[in-house]
Amino acid sequence: MSELPKELAEIVDDFQAVTERERLELLLEFSEELPALPQRFADHPDLLEQVVECQSPLFLTIEVEPEGQRNVSLFFSAPPEAPTTRGFASILHQGLNGLPAEALLAVPDDMPNTLGLTRALTPLRLRGMTAMLGRIKRQVTERIQAPAV
């Protein structure tokens, strides 16, 4: 299994250290910390990709630095009435935002299953988070392979 980036590994540890009930409270806290979209994306929702696997509407996009380590910025949008989905997005944001493309691509696809939420949230609900990660990685791959503009 590939190494988790430090920030994400700490989040996973935090989840694993507490009881299931506390994990859900933690997820709720994450959901409240998801930053709003910057204006350039809020004005252009068409620039975001919908993660249709989520049970509630979730949109995401990325920006990749053109040079160097190709650091990746993540942007998410999900309505307040979808706190579970927002919580997942927020975990990925806090765990991965700003990292080099290579580190992000090394995150195991099944990372969402390591949070200890499968029993309470059902595999179906977790699938949304797996899909977010999958789509982020796909966008990163496309972006770093694309010829410089």
Added chain:
Amino acid sequence: MSLPIDANPRFAAYAHPERLVTTEWLAANLSAPGLVILESNEDFLLYDTGHIANAVKVDWHTDLNDEDTRDYVDGEAFAQLMASKGISRDSTVVIYGDKSNWWAAYALWVFTLFGHEDVRLLDGGRDKWIAEGRELTREKPVITQTGYPVITRDDNAIRAFLPEVLEHFGKPMIDVRSTEEYTGERTHMPAYPEEGTLRGGHIPSAASVPWALAAADDGTFRSREELEEIYLSNAGLTAGDDIIAYCRIGERSSHTWFALQFLLGFENVRNYDGSWTEWGNAVRVPIVKGIEPGAVPAGYGA
């Protein structure tokens, strides 16, 4: 001890107006003795972001499903659950939730498997309550543990299993999923499988009536007249019909079951909770693809 029914004239034409309450009624009865308010959502955390005062959370997956069998909890587990939520056998229970009350209707259907007598839906659910600017709170309700008898679940009256669906051919079935799911044409991006169902399509002869047709824009149920247009005139149901409804896991079809049984007064409506996640994968059961319902398969039906 049951609370008085909501005599709102909006419900008068329904077969069982006692099964619905308005937001006004609930707001006036928030602290009424004998009433337990339950919130049942698709999103597991939504209740925790704010809920109707005194409402208790119930979750279809962690509370109502049995973890090890693909089934609902048994009488003992249900009794414990009820006691822990402060519900007595004679409590009036009002359930509401997100998504036009799908999951609320699903919980109500499970309550009905245990014959809980007075269980009602908040018409319009959580969204209508919020749209009207009514208050939500994060304050956890104080629950007084109760005693609830162990009741044997009755799976005969309102629940159908796969063999019974096969026997049902020739009688009306309602597929309440989206048109894309009904036709089997729903497509997904490569490498992003939506679900482990092997085949797309519908049960032969089932009529397509997406569940949301029964809900108005504000999430309330449509009027009796509108529901008759949808289910009788358009879908071809007639009074006295024996009906099976299904969807993907039985949650959306609980909403339709509620409309058929309590609003239109059909007395023989069963929810097939195995639904497409069972039927679509089962060996040697027929399906039909496309928009046409298709005929009863050879060898089945009367």
